[in-house]
Amino acid sequence: MAKITYITHDNQKYEVEVQNGLTVMEGAVQNDIPGIDADCGGGMACATCHVYVKEDWFNKIPEKEDGEEDMLDMAFEPKTNSRLSCQIVVSDEIDGLEVNIPSKQA
C-alpha cells in the first residue's frame, strides 16, 4: 500500500491508499478522482492520464520507458515533470507521492 495524493488544478486534495501493483492512474479512476480520463485504459496510447510529479519525487520514481515521452508530446500542456500516471506502478517505495492533475486532459 502507498498513500498517493492527487491535487486537482483547482487545488482539491485527494489522499488515497492505493494497493501495490496498481498504477497511479488506476488509483485515481477507482477512487473517482476527477481529471484523469484514461481513455485507452492504460495502454500508453492516449496521454489522457497526464500528471505533473512534484520535483522531489520526479527523480525517485522509476524512469520513463520508451514511448512514454512520445505520448507526452500529445499531452495537454506538458512540462519537464510530466508523466503518464498509467506508467507509474504503485509500491511501498512511492508511499507519500504527490501528483498534480492538469486543468484538462485535452
Next chain:
Amino acid sequence: MIKTDALIIGAGPTGLFTAHQLKLIGLSCEVVDNLDKIGGQCIELYPDKPIYDIPAVPECTGEELTNNLINQLKPFDIKFHLSERVEEVKKENDNWLVKTNNGTSFSTPNVIIAGGVGSFEPRKFSPKECEKFENKSLFYSVKDKKIFTGKTVSIFGGGDSALDWAVELSKECSVNVIHRRDEFRGAQATIDKVHQLAKDGKINLFTQYQMASVKGDKNLESIDIKHDNNEIKNLKTDYVLGFFGLIMQLGPIANWGLNIDKKTIEVDTEKFETNQKGIYAVGDICNYPGKLKLILSGFHEGALAARACFKLARPNEKYRFEFTTSSKTIKERLGVKGD
C-alpha cells in the same frame, strides 16, 4: 435520405462485426465513422501493437485484426461513410432520423452506437485565443498547401505529420518547426532530413519550446513561444499548423437523450439497448454491470444487438436462429456453396 434497417456509428472492430451479424441475418446496414479509414482505435491508436486475447487468434496486430474483419465482410455489400461525424439523432414517427456533418441523412428503425470512447478529433493548442484563428490561419490538418506558398508557416509537433509537412513546405515557404523537446518521434530518415534542412537554413528549428500565445487582431501576426526555462520568443508568422495527434471526444452523442455515465452509455444486457428504444450501444462505449472493455465483449454485444434490430426492422417476421455451418439461407447470403 438513405433508408436502412440499421445504422452503425463507428467502424472499429465492434462496429465491423456488428455489421457482419446484421448482414448474416438478412438486414441491411450502413456504417458512419469520423475517421478517414476503417478500424477505429485498432488502426488509429495501436496498428502495430500485438493483441493476444482474440479467441482463436493467438496473436495479431490492430491492423491485422482490422484487415481480417474487413475480409469477413467481403461477401456483403456495406456502404461506409468515412470522414463523417453523426451530429444529430432525432425521432421521426417510428424511425430515427440521423444526420451527419456532411449533410448525409438516414432514416432507420435501429441505430447502433459502436463509438469506442467517442470520435477522434485533433488535439488542440492550449491558449484559448488560438480558437479565434482556427481554420483561418491556424490549422490542425492541411487541406490545400498552395495557400502557404511564399508565406511563413510555424509548425508545432514532433511526429511524422509535423516533420513531413516541414520538409514539404520548406520548398515553397519559410518554415519554423517548434517542438517541446530535442528528440523527434518521426521516421529517422525524415528526422535526418529536417536536421539537414535546418543546417542549410531552410527550416528554423526551435526545440524545448511550446506555444505561449498568438497575436494579431483580424489576421494572425505573430506567436509567442516559451522555452522550458521560461524565456519567451516572438516569431512573425502568417500561418500556424499544430500536429499533436488525435483524441477521442464523446461529442454530439452527449446530446441524444441517452443515459450517460463517465463517457459511457448505459444499456441492458439482453439487447444492448439504451434508454431510447431502437438505439443500442456496443463495445467500449457501453456500460452495464460487469462490463469488460475487451474486443471480444464487443463482438458478443454486437451479435445480440443485431438480433434486437431484427424485431424493429421486420416487425411482421419472426427471427429464427440459424447456424452458419448448416443454414442454406445464410450460405446464400455469404455466397458459399451448400453441401
